[in-house]
Amino acid sequence: MSDKGIGASSKRREDVRFLSGNGKYTDDINVRGQKYVYFLRSDLAHGKINGIDTGEAASMPGVTGIFTGEDFAEVGGLPCGWQVTDRFGEAMKEPAHPVLAQGKVRHVGDPIAAVVADSLEQARDAAEAINVDMEELPAVIDMKSAVAGGTLVHDELETNLCYDWGFVEENKEAVDEAIKNAHHVTTLELVNNRLIPNAMEPRVAIGDYDASNDESTLYTTSQNPHVIRLLMGAFVLQIPEHKLRVVAPDVGGGFGSKIFHYAEEAFCTLAARKLRVPVKWTASRSEAFISDAHGRDHVTKIELALDGNGMFQAIRTDTYANMGAYLSTFSTSVPTWLHGTLMAGNYKTPLIYVNVKAVFTNTVPVDAYRGAGRPEATFQLERVIDKAARELGMDPIEIRRKNFIQKDEFPYATPVALEYDTGDYVATMDKLQEIADLDGFEARASESRKKGLLRGLGINCYIEACGIAPSNLVGMLGARAGLYESATVRVNATGSITVMTGCHSHGQGHETTFPQVIADMIGISEDQVHIQHGDTSNTPMGMGTYGSRSIAVGGAAMVRATEKIIAKAKKIAAHLMEASAEDIELKDGSFSVVGTDKSVGWGDVCLTAYVPHNYPLDQLEPGLEETAFYDPANFTFPAGAYACEVEVDPETGKVDICSFAATDDFGNVINPMVVDGQVHGGIAQGVGQALREHAVYNEDGQLVSGTYMDYSMPRADDLPSFVVDHSCQTPCTHNPLGVKGCGEAGAIGSPPAVVNAVLDALNKGGYNVSHIDMPLSPSRVWSAING
């Protein structure tokens, strides 16, 4: 392991400002003269708006303006970024998604009106004086009932079914046949529980308008400011890019929820133009619960067909995926292309068919949340494999090993359209057995029994697909965006470097890890490199950060731009040393002529580029700045094996996680410490999903778990110290760094490990329980034990 550059555990430089309270978040920005907006949100899940009387509210102290849906009739709705085509070749149903409700409200939290006032309290006072004449309609909550007919979320669509997607449709008959004739079929029905993202920083938007230049600025908590500028500017407000700047400064966590373009962003931008004052909105935590896009919420039936030797023959899955009331930006891609394509997992299953019915309900929109589709695929696959092993009396590790794609079979084309470039699933499983001390399990179980506790071991594997690409492929699949990334590498006159990236760091540590790559390539110190991100006015157009794409796609763009820099710098060095550029070598920040003792330093070359007194001006432009756009040839495929040990208290149903071990193959690793942290955070979130978190709606569409009094987040003392390892590395074959992406793995791999462990504990303890739906709360586990 190196002590600097690629492979070094460099300390996170951004933490100095974060830990000392000097981070600059959107809410820290205050624009001179700003007003505050309060959104009057629906407390009904479904209702017809007969009229809105704002008369009294408008005359209240401090009120600058009140807006309702009618005021936004002329602007576009919030767009969906991915068009899915159904089994029958028809486009998905795509309802309008107004900035403020028009005619109907469709979920608790749907904004009905917005009040702009001198203070937030005044805005809220006035909002309480708005008289909304609302007729309550029956709420559509349960997905299967929603599809069966009855009340419609969107009357004009004439159905609550957004699409009925089959993948790969041509495989359907063969899969049906294989399952019908199989030696053994294991069937599992399960729920992937709805989650609320709960980033530590709630969303914030500030709209500002400079009438003298007709320029709008939006400060927002976003993972991808360029995407917001494009979506909001082109589709909602019709403001061209050169008149619209989007700034996403320090962002306190996203987990997907800050990818999407939200109504509040469009509102603040437009209200600032209409009122000619800056308009600021800061979500309360309660608002975040009912306005941030939720995650997961699938109801699935999976069938796994096996032969007499435990070899997988076919997989068939049927999933109902909740879209909520409207289509959030990337909602439609999550249960389809990010889910169906992952159903092969780490295994050689020859036949797979995935059906997904996406359903509108009167709930908050659902969209990508850490892992986005891949956790849902992994959970059902790894759960059904565990159930099959139990039914067939096989060891859960053995059944997986038997079916692994072998190291010499890569590149491997799955029956669900992906081509895995590299992997070594045997190596990660071997490593897992070692670091998790699986041989010592029986002794530990015996100790647990003495305390009256049931100990269980959960094992599973996962594969994920990061850095979704290439653009031409995703375009064919329905994406309404490209999925490249960009970087401008600006070498300053004295040799320091500013990198402007289209990626965005909201916890990932780009300010530390990206400089490691450049420092390694050039041979200069990491602190000579500064990363600039989050402002459309000073970064090249890029697609932002999600899907574990930053280093694999954005890092690759930065490498390409740096390669251009080095090529030009070599020409300048060659000129200075009167040699040929082909003979110049760059090592440790110094250019030398191969086979001679002649050399010139990095700083001298950079200075020459900007003070070109002795410079080949007839052949080269002065300056040293390059931009690259990188569009990957394929996804990357991180994979791993996880082990979780739990103790279950049979008297109360309480589950304690005793240990958790993760082996991940992320390809090459830039900063092992940062990668450890990413995996730790991912596992914590996955444990949260498995044991605690649950967004619960009652039949009236009220969010029952609408505060932290009822929505259970994992706390530090709920978790053990994790053992993580990423020494098994099969580098990605198609990006210049050989990296794969590590941001979501922990959240994908951990829920099945936890649930498998609990079921192992119960079954070894003599309780014949085949499945418990997440979250495995004490009461659910106790109920399962007690029938």
Place this chain on the structure above:
Amino acid sequence: MYDFALQRPQSLNEAIEALSAEGAEVLAGGQTLIPTLKNRLASPDVLVSIGGISELQGVSETDGTVSIKAGTTHGVVAATVESYPALASLAGNIGDPAVRNRGTIGGSLANNDPSACYPAAALASNASITTNKRTISASDFFMGLFETSLDEGELITQVDFPVPDAANYQKFDQPASRFALVGVFVAKYGNDVRVAVTGASEDGVFRWSEAESALASNFSSSAIDGLEVDSEGMIEDIHGSKSYRANLVKVMTKRAVAAC
């Protein structure tokens, strides 16, 4: 929150007088009231903060009694009470450090949240709750969900806990809030055993009399084995059914006895 006037009296008498005004409400540690105000679910004209009244602060331990002034925080009780460890331990496991450094025993008892910890300790210990007007036995104090026998404008000033021969509090956390999903406080005074249960009942804290009788003749966890808790009247929510709570009452009682 809505606008209100804030008063900070320095003595009990000033506080009582301030509270007699129309629309006045008392603010103790604020761990329930402040979130209620922030959600605009209460709109007092005047908040009378009693946090600055020194005569409402402090713990004293004499002659088998722990006396806690009403404004004493959970953190202080946890750190200073020596002769009644089960009580100190209960206080030390309420909420988190931020809650324990603000929340007070008087506030908790007066609020009588059905999932709060202190009512179980007070009822199991048959504590004496002294107000500016009278002394009320804990057995007569708790009147149901968020209801007590306190009159309008009546303030708790002190709570006296007789120290038992043995006691233990077992709290099973509600996973999200870490309030008691079920909490059982067992206290033994000679041959008299009191078992108080919080978190479980739709009527708030209650005594499990069958368990008390069984334990009075045989103070061991096996004495509970043959008992069943009626699930009728138990709270049911997303964290547990009536029968789950009934089960927890029994399990936590056994564990409390075993730990005594």
